[in-house]
Amino acid sequence: MKKTLQFILVSLLAFILIACNIQTVEQFEQMQEQERSVDSPAPVEKQEPAPQSEEEPSPQNEELATQHETEEIGQQEVGTKQEIETKQEIEKQQEIIKPTTPKSEQQKVDTKPTANTATTPTEKPKQQETEQQQKPVPQKRTVTIAIRVDTLLKHWDMLDPALQSEQYVPKDGIILKQTTYELLSEKDTVWDVLKRATKEHKIQMEYQGANENIYSSVYVEGINHLYEFSAGELSGWMYQVNGVYPNYGCSQYVLKDGDxxxxxxxxxxxxxxxHYWDGN
Known part of the structure; x- marks a missing residue:
């Protein structure tokens, strides 16, 4: 009888140890599966109660059964605590693994302009305006020109009778009053300005090209229908710049600002x- 009881106790203890080991292995595998799939933790399998002995209950067997049940309840409580701790660890891992938006990206999102946000002008236009203001504005180079026939008023009788009219010789002797023109290039000459003035004011003019005479310069033959020899053999057109009569052609005289x-x-x-021309 004692041997039988000892055998039963040893068998029960061995069974309990085996069950505990199996449960521990299953829990370890469950924890590994839960760590692998954090987003979907695997359900914990319910523990099945250990099979009871088919022998008739005896006081000693009942005590052993009670002890066994108590140990199983304790194991279930331990398993439940372990499951709770495992869930808590999984939740902590999920919180750690949960992606968070970096502060720099949050600032970018917060500072992103909306459709109603008014954009402020950049500093570049201001800098460009300042640079433009600082750059010296090139000054215009100008000259003045006038066309006069005052000498014909004094020598009226020398003028061709066909030209003795205010249409050709105004009463004040001024065909073109003093007019200002801008120099368009560094090479503008007296001839260039005369062409512009007569064309603008619709004053008749006739000339001889520089390649048509021995002087290699443009020669003005007539202005406002008054030609050379219209008032005698020594009559014709002359020009002066700043009160001086040059001894060369008008297309050779390069102008400067203020002439x-x-x-x-x-x-x-x-x-x-x-003016007393020396003939050179």
Whole structure:
């Protein structure tokens, strides 16, 4: 009888140890599966109660059965605590693994302009305006030009009778009053300005090209229908710049800023105008 009881106790203890080991292995495998799939933790399998002995209950067997049940309840409580701790660890891992938005990205999102946000002008236009203001504005280079026939008023009788009219010789002797023109290039000449003035004011002019005479310069033959020899053999057109009559053609005289040009009709090779030409 004692041997039988000892055998039963040893068998029960061995069974309990085996069950505990099996349960521990299953729990370890469950924890590994839960760590692998954090988002979907695997359900914990319910523990099945250990099979009871088919022998008739005896006081000793009942005590052993009670002890066994108590141990199983304790194991279930331990298993339940372990499951709870495992769930808590899984939840902590999920919180750690849960992606968070970096602060830099949050700032980018927060500072992203909306449709109603008014954009402020950049500093570049201001800098460009400042640079433009600082750059010196190139000043215009200008000259003045006038066309006069005052000498014909004094020598009216020398003028061709067909031209003795205010249409050709105004009463004040001014065909073109002093007019300002801008120099368009560094090479503008007296001839360039005369062409612009007569064209703009619709004043008749006739000339000889630089390649048509021995002087290699443009020669003005007539202005406002008053030609050379219209008032005698020594009559014709002359020009002065700043009060001086140059001894070369108008297409050779390069102008500078502020020059004053005046075209005058002469009846005595310039002597009636105060100029004495030496013929060179």
């Amino acid at each position: 004053v040009i005046e075209w005058n009709y002469t009846v005595d090779l310039g002597r009636d105008l105060g």
